[in-house]
Amino acid sequence: FLCWATMGFLWERRWALACAGMVVFVAALILMEDDRPPMEVPRGKRPFHPTASWQEVEPDHICPAGLEFRMDMETGRNFARLSS
Numbered sequence: 001f002l003c004w005a006t007m008g009f010l011w012e013r014r015w016a017l018a019c020a021g022m023v024v025f026v027a028a029l030i031l032m033e034d035d036r037p038p039m040e041v042p043r044g045k046r047p048f049h050p051t052a053s054w055q056e057v058e059p060d061h062i063c064p065a066g067l068e069f070r071m072d073m074e075t076g077r078n079f080a081r082l083s084s
Helices: 004-032
Strands: 056-057 069-071 077-083
Touching: none
Parallel strands: none
Antiparallel strands: 056 077, 069 077
């Protein structure tokens, strides 16, 4: 009897932890929503839209904060991607 009671308690505890984890996950998603207005771009410039892969940054791009940058020393071209 003790074994079945213990298994039932552990199952309920595992279920409660899974539900709590899901609540934390959903709360994190809600907090990650970006409610800021879009970045204003000066005339003659255009926004850079980063992805997880390296993309060339043109001279007329305006880059958001928090990116990784690299420069090709042979060509002088700049690249950026989302920080991992």
